[in-house]
Amino acid sequence: MELKRTKIVDIFDPQLVGEKVCVKGWVRTRRGNKNVQFVALNDGSTIKNIQIVINLEKFTEDFLKPITTGASLHVDGTLVASQGKGQSVEIQAEEIEIYGTADPEEYPLQKKGHTLEFLREKAHLRMRTNTFGAVFRIRHHLAFAIHKFFNERGFFYLHTPLITASDCEGAGDMFQVTTLNLGDLPKTEDGKTDYSQDFFGKTTSLTVSGQLEGELGATALGAIYTFGPTFRAENSNTPRHLAEFWMIEPEIAFYDINDNMDLAEDFIKFCVKYALDHCKDDLEFLNKMYDNSLIERLQSVIKEKFVRLTYTEGIEILKAANKKFEFPVDWGTDLQSEHERYLVEEHFKRPVILTDYPREIKAFYMKQNDDQKTVRAMDVLFPQIGEIIGGSEREADYDKLIAEIERRNIPMKDMWWYLETRKFGTVPHSGFGLGFERLVLFVTGMANIRDVIPFPRTPKNAEF
Ligand code: ATP
Numbered sequence: 001m002e003l004k005r006t007k008i009v010d011i012f013d014p015q016l017v018g019e020k021v022c023v024k025g026w027v028r029t030r031r032g033n034k035n036v037q038f039v040a041l042n043d044g045s046t047i048k049n050i051q052i053v054i055n056l057e058k059f060t061e062d063f064l065k066p067i068t069t070g071a072s073l074h075v076d077g078t079l080v081a082s083q084g085k086g087q088s089v090e091i092q093a094e095e096i097e098i099y100g101t102a103d104p105e106e107y108p109l110q111k112k113g114h115t116l117e118f119l120r121e122k123a124h125l126r127m128r129t130n131t132f133g134a135v136f137r138i139r140h141h142l143a144f145a146i147h148k149f150f151n152e153r154g155f156f157y158l159h160t161p162l163i164t165a166s167d168c169e170g171a172g173d174m175f176q177v178t179t180l181n182l183g184d185l186p187k188t189e190d191g192k193t194d195y196s197q198d199f200f201g202k203t204t205s206l207t208v209s210g211q212l213e214g215e216l217g218a219t220a221l222g223a224i225y226t227f228g229p230t231f232r233a234e235n236s237n238t239p240r241h242l243a244e245f246w247m248i249e250p251e252i253a254f255y256d257i258n259d260n261m262d263l264a265e266d267f268i269k270f271c272v273k274y275a276l277d278h279c280k281d282d283l284e285f286l287n288k289m290y291d292n293s294l295i296e297r298l299q300s301v302i303k304e305k306f307v308r309l310t311y312t313e314g315i316e317i318l319k320a321a322n323k324k325f326e327f328p329v330d331w332g333t334d335l336q337s338e339h340e341r342y343l344v345e346e347h348f349k350r351p352v353i354l355t356d357y358p359r360e361i362k363a364f365y366m367k368q369n370d371d372q373k374t375v376r377a378m379d380v381l382f383p384q385i386g387e388i389i390g391g392s393e394r395e396a397d398y399d400k401l402i403a404e405i406e407r408r409n410i411p412m413k414d415m416w417w418y419l420e421t422r423k424f425g426t427v428p429h430s431g432f433g434l435g436f437e438r439l440v441l442f443v444t445g446m447a448n449i450r451d452v453i454p455f456p457r458t459p460k461n462a463e464f
């Protein structure tokens, strides 16, 4: 009878020593001498490899020849306590089946030491490396933690549409969605593109945020969250922006800005703690290889109370700072990540929640303060990252919201359904958006957002 496969993550169980086991995976390395060969096998279930010990009395050199880095194997053998250093157990191979070879002349992932830039070009294979295996296992655990956090608190997971007809969300430039033949566009009498002939009968785009529909959910179900892809035609090549990224957007009825800040803080702390509790091996690897203050930084974020201060107070600190910034700061300007990081990393040495931003640099739906100049926005700023969360209490007053939409010349007819939340049973409510990849960046300590999503979409890059 065929032996049942054991995942490598489960093979280091002392109870299995002496048992016959079956493992399957990809060869990381093979080394040894004329009597015995050692294969490090990895199956992606853990960063750890299992060592396969191959006795040359049992297998010929010819048979072993195609077992090179990247080849895939099925190995049956006995799990024994290891005699060598570096591993607790190993498998004495009894039967080996080679599923597929990986020609060393062609397989790009030979041993270690490839740069992250090189591996980005090999995104179809990079998940087979220690680094990317670790990053994407952590990414999975964080996604799971997010659902767990909200589910345990009675939030409903709401699926908001990815294709939208409103182009006034204002969060970023949009990608248009059309089935019209771009080489031969139908025209109206006045020479414009005739979108009435398009698939939806009007212009549509990929969403930049699920928030507006999220507010419809919150003002019906009480507390919802979205977790889905969002698209922004960001034409800036930064280490923190993607054209396609995943966003988590909770929206909660009867929450004011303080409730919202408490939620954001609890939420991030929960996710970071979940990663520390469930991704120990992977985090230790990343800590060792890339950033030896990573784990310490994650632990300190869980412990510290986030600093809360207003944008105006933040600007005062930045202006008084004895530091030359690339972009000048003055009240009314949007903060650049260098400013955010100064506040977090140098001034407070803790995460910061900045509130009450100037109205002109924030979206139309944020609750207006009595000073007429600021709105009840809250951005959470993190070490290494800068802005990780952007949110606000929403303007719940119908007349004030309308006045703001008119002042900004936002096309109103597209917004009728949104306005009805304020027309029928309006309530105070709040929410925020967390860029999932920014959270993964923070938790993994990676420096570039392209390295925390399996297949990044950025300007001039949609390979894979
Ligand atoms: P930034 O100033 O960094 O561009 P933003 O003000 O445009 O951010 P929001 O519109 O508030 O961001 O979006 C909410 C969150 O989504 C941000 O706090 C950030 O975590 C994330 N985010 C925004 N744009 C991107 C992007 N292009 N790629 C990845 N994450 C993003």
Ligand code: MN
Pocket (backbone or CB within 6 Å): 171, 172
């Ligand atoms: Mn942006």
